[in-house]
Structure formats: structure tokens, C-alpha cells
Amino acid sequence: MAPNAVNQAAILVAQGADMVVEERLVPSPGPDEVLIRNRAVGVNPADWKRQREGLLIPFYPIIIGTDCSGVIEAVGPNVTTRKPGDRVCAYADAFYSQKLDHAGFQTYILSNIHDTAVLPDNVSFYQGATLPTAIATGAAALFETLKLPLPSEFSTNPPTSGSKSMSASPGPILLVWGGASSVGMATIQLARLAGCTVYTTASRKHHAYLSEELGAKVVVDYRSPTVVDELVAAAQREGKEILHVVDAISTVETLANSVEVLAKFRREGAEAKPKLATVQPWPEKQLVLPREIEVAMVRGDVLWHSRRDLALWLYRDETLAKWLQSGEFKPSPYRVVKGGAAGVQEAIDIVAKGVSGEKVVIEW
Ligand SMILES: NC(=O)c1ccc[n+]([C@@H]2O[C@H](COP(=O)([O-])OP(=O)(O)OC[C@H]3O[C@@H](n4cnc5c(N)ncnc54)[C@H](OP(=O)(O)O)[C@@H]3O)[C@@H](O)[C@H]2O)c1
Numbered sequence: 001m002a003p004n005a006v007n008q009a010a011i012l013v014a015q016g017a018d019m020v021v022e023e024r025l026v027p028s029p030g031p032d033e034v035l036i037r038n039r040a041v042g043v044n045p046a047d048w049k050r051q052r053e054g055l056l057i058p059f060y061p062i063i064i065g066t067d068c069s070g071v072i073e074a075v076g077p078n079v080t081t082r083k084p085g086d087r088v089c090a091y092a093d094a095f096y097s098q099k100l101d102h103a104g105f106q107t108y109i110l111s112n113i114h115d116t117a118v119l120p121d122n123v124s125f126y127q128g129a130t131l132p133t134a135i136a137t138g139a140a141a142l143f144e145t146l147k148l149p150l151p152s153e154f155s156t157n158p159p160t161s162g163s164k165s166m167s168a169s170p171g172p173i174l175l176v177w178g179g180a181s182s183v184g185m186a187t188i189q190l191a192r193l194a195g196c197t198v199y200t201t202a203s204r205k206h207h208a209y210l211s212e213e214l215g216a217k218v219v220v221d222y223r224s225p226t227v228v229d230e231l232v233a234a235a236q237r238e239g240k241e242i243l244h245v246v247d248a249i250s251t252v253e254t255l256a257n258s259v260e261v262l263a264k265f266r267r268e269g270a271e272a273k274p275k276l277a278t279v280q281p282w283p284e285k286q287l288v289l290p291r292e293i294e295v296a297m298v299r300g301d302v303l304w305h306s307r308r309d310l311a312l313w314l315y316r317d318e319t320l321a322k323w324l325q326s327g328e329f330k331p332s333p334y335r336v337v338k339g340g341a342a343g344v345q346e347a348i349d350i351v352a353k354g355v356s357g358e359k360v361v362i363e364w
Contacts, residue, residue, distance in 0.1 A: 001026065001035070001073045009106035010344035013061045015054040019105070019348070021341045026108045027101040029076040033110045036090055038364040039125035041104050042067030042334075043344075044133050044182070046095075048352035058098055065104025065344070066092045068111070069119065069128030070364070079113050081316075088116040089128035091136060091311075096304040105344050107364060114316045115304070120325035127331035130359040134186035134332065135320065137279065137300035139310050141183075141246045142190055145277040145298045148174070148244065150313075151194045171195035173235055173242045177258050178249035179216060180206040180357040183279060185332045187246050188214045193328060199231055199242065206357045213330060228260045241265040243274045246298070250280035252287050259290050266292050333358040340364040 007026045010019040029035045043065070049055040050064050057064075069089040072082055082088070090111040094103035101110045119128045142148045174191040178184045179200030191198050192215040201222035202210055210216045218234045220227050235242050242265050247258045255278065262274035273294040281297055282289055289295060303311040314320045323329035335358050337347040343362045350360050 001037075005037075005073075005108070007106055007108045008341040009063050009103075010065070010341040011061045011063060012051055012057075015057070015060075016052055019051075019341075019345045024100075024106060027110050029074055029079070029110055031076045031078050032113050033076040034072045034079060034082050034088075034090075034113055034116060035074040036068060036070045036088060036109050036111055036116070037073045038068050038070040038104075038107055038109060040069045040129035040336075040361045040363055041065055041344075042069075042129035042131075042133070043347045043351045043360045043362065045351060046133075048348050051348060052352070056095070063094065063100050063103035063105055065106075066095055067129050067132045067361075068092050068104050068109055069125040069131075069361075072116075073108070076113070082113055082116060082118075087119040087125070087128075089119055089131050090116040091132035091304070093304050096301050105341065105362075107340065114308075114312055117315050117320040117324075118318065120321060122327075123324050123331060126334050126336060126361045126363070129361040130182065130331045130334050131186075131320070133300060134182040134359075135190070135314065136303045136311075137183045137298055138187035138190045138246075139314065140300050140302050140307065141187055141248075141277045141279075141298040142174070142194060143310060144302050144307050145296045146174075146244050146246070146275050148172075148191075148194060148196070171197060172244065173197045173199055173238075173240050175231065175242050175245040175258070175261060176200040176216075177245060177247040177254050178202070178222070179210045179214075179219065181248045182332055182359050184246075184248040185210075185214060185357075187248060188216050189329050191246075192216075193323070196244075197238070197240070199234065201227060201231075203356070209333075209357070222254070222257075228257055228264075231261050232264045235265075243272075244277075245275070246277045246279075248279055250278040252283050255283070255287055259293055262293050263290070334361045335359070336361055336363050338363045 092104035174196040180202040199218040
């Protein structure tokens with residue numbers, strides 16, 4: 001590490017306050033940890049909700065931000081599988097661990113070694129910063145909330161990638177409502193890799209990307225007045241049912257539509273109910289919770305506690321790195337905001353206004 005290294009952090013001092021840039025000490029990695037010099041940090045809707053609404057903020061002043069991408073500068077005493085100079089993306093786990101040195105919006109962060117993925121040369125730091133939260137949420141939705149079978153490699157440790165069976169999509173239909181969202185784009189690809197036939201909804205301008213680049217088989221315009229009927233008809237033409245939905249938007253309107261699709265395939269007397277994974281709590285005051293559908297909210301952070309196996313599979317076992325290298329998993333499009341810690345507020349404000357088919361990443 002350069003002797004004059006400076007750690008600039010965007011600090012949130014109170015609910016609703018603008019970010020303040022402050023210098024912090026550069027931390028030293030302990031056992032199982034690496035020190036990363038961020039080069040790009042991604043922004044999520046949770047960041048503006050945490051800043052403006054105080055969502056899941058345990059104390060002030062605090063540093064938020066989760067999606068990091070950069071170069072390993074130093075490794076902890078027992079670390080052998082990562083080394084200084086490695087290009088990685090990392091999930092900054094302060095959201096869960098509440099350790100400020102593990103928070104994303106600063107120049108230097110500490111990360112658990114098992115929450116870092118090596119970035120192959122074909123993936124930029126900007127692209128790396130689009131990945132961690134979207135992948136965690138997609139993996140939690142599919143393999144924890146919906147309990148879909150994992151890609152076949154998972155059961156035969158260590159996982160490998162690139163087999164034809166992972167890329168083919170002969171399996172059950174998984175509908176991703178909101179495929180152009182960051183969570184949606186990651187979920188489409190994880191589901192495809194897990195063998196699902198993926199249906200999704202998005203505005204028309206994203207249809208070619210979601211089908212040709214990410215592998216969704218059916219893409220329907222969510223603004224179409226017949227969106228539900230179009231999805232149902234497409235499944236019926238294939239002789240298949242839609243029994244699993246990830247609603248990556250989860251507004252009253254999208255939830256009602258997701259329920260309507262699933263209800264069309266509910267069979268009287270069937271033991272298993274169709275399943276709906278939401279990314280937001282169910283809006284109880286506006287929408288009656290359907291009894292005929294199993295509804296559960298996704299928690300992306302399960303990868304950092306109850307489903308460590310998923311994080312280890314994706315990161316430690318290099319599954320994500322292999323998918324990125326082979327092109328089986330594509331980082332989402334992105335827009336760059338410059339300025340490092342000084343650019344955090346601008347980037348958060350852009351995400352709060354709403355983005356379309358891209359992640360906002362801060363150049364650091
Ligand atoms: N529960 C969890 O653990 C967890 C974790 C991460 C995120 N989340 C939540 O998941 C949601 C998505 O996050 P994100 O970062 O993926 O969002 P995002 O990328 O900012 O979402 C923007 C996209 O949403 C799409 N969209 C908006 N309204 C839609 C509708 N009615 N139908 C279909 N698509 C629609 C837009 O598509 P078009 O461009 O096609 O219009 C746009 O591309 C947020 O509410 C976030 O807070 C939850």
C-alpha cells in the first residue's frame with residue numbers, strides 16, 4: 001500500500017442529511033480478511049432508503065454502501081487464496097456486521113475473504129461494482145425463498161461451470177417481474193444457469209437485451225394491458241405452467257399482476273401452492289394476501305448468515321468468477337458518476353429518481 005494512502009469516506013451523520021466526506025484511517029486486515037482499494041462502488045435503492053428514511057440504520061454517524069470493486073492491497077495473516085494485486089468485487093457486509101471498516105462508500109474497505117470474487121480480465125471494475133447485491137438477492141430469491149434446485153454443480157463440490165446442462169433451459173418456468181432491474185437481470189441469469197425457462201417483463205427498449213444477451217425466453221411489456229394474458233398464453237403454448245415468480249419490483253400493481261399469473265395455474269386440491277418471492281414487504285393495507293399462493297419476502301443478506309453456503313459457492317468456490325470469464329453471467333449495463341466519496345450523494349440522488357436498465361456506479 002502506498003505510504004501516503006488516504007481513505008476518504010462518505011459519512012451519514014443523521015437521517016436525511018447529505019453525505020459528508022471525511023478522512024478515516026486505512027484499516028488493517030485481520031484473519032480471513034482482505035484490504036481492498038475500491039475503484040468503483042455500486043449504488044442500490046436501499047442506499048437512498050437508508051439515507052432518507054433511516055431504513056435499517058442502527059446508529060449515526062454511519063457509512064453505507066455494499067457493492068465494491070477494486071484491488072486487494074493487503075491480506076490477513078492466514079489468507080492464502082487471495083493476494084495483493086488481485087482484482088475483485090466484494091459485498092461490503094457492514095449492513096450485516098455493522099463494522100464501519102466493512103462499509104462500501106470509502107476508498108479502503110475490509111472484506112471477508114469468502115465474500116470476494118476475482119474479476120477476470122474481461123470484466124471492468126465498473127462492471128464488478130454492479131454485481132454483489134444483485135447476485136445475492138437473485139440467489140436468495142431462487143434458492144432460499146422459492147427453494148428451487150441449485151445448479152447441478154452445487155451438489156458435487158466443487159462446482160464447475162460451462163457445462164451444457166447449466167446453459168440449457170429445459171426446466172420449469174421462472175417468471176421474473178421487472179427483468180430490467182438490477183435484481184431482475186441477475187435473477188434471470190441465475191435462473192437460466194439453474195436450468196429454468198425464464199419469462200420476464202420489461203419495457204420494450206430492453207426486450208432484445210434480456211432475451212438475446214441474458215437468455216430470457218419470453219419478454220412481455222409490463223405496460224401492456226394484456227401483460228398477464230400474454231404471459232399465461234406463452235406458457236400454455238409450451239404446455240407448461242408458471243408456478244414460481246420473483247417480483248423484483250414488488251409494488252401493489254406488480255404484486256397483483258404476479259398473483260394473477262400464478263392464480264391461473266393453481267390446481268384445485270394440489271398440495272403445493274404456486275410461489276411468489278417479493279423484494280419488498282407485502283403491502284397489507286392495499287392488497288389482500290392471497291391464500292392460494294405462497295408468498296415470502298426475499299432477504300439478500302441471508303448469504304451472510306443463514307445461507308453462507310450460497311455465498312461460499314458463488315465466491316469462495318470461484319463459481320461467479322468462472323461464469324464471468326466464460327460470459328455465462330453478464331454484469332448489467334452501468335452509468336458512471338465520478339468523484340469517489342464526493343460523488344456518493346449525486347449517485348444516490350440519481351438512483352432515488354429512478355434508473356432504467358442500468359446500475360449507477362461511482363468511480364473511486
Ligand atoms: N429484499 C432484498 O433483499 C432486496 C435486495 C435488493 C434490492 N431490493 C429491492 O428490489 C427492488 C429492485 O432493486 P433494483 O436495484 O434491482 O432496482 P432498479 O434497478 O433501480 O430498478 C429499475 C428498473 O425497474 C423496472 N421497473 C419499474 N417499474 C416496473 C414495473 N411496474 N414492472 C416491471 N419493471 C419495472 C424498470 O424497468 P424499465 O426500465 O423496463 O421500465 C427499471 O429498469 C428495489 O425495491 C430494492 O429496494 C430488495
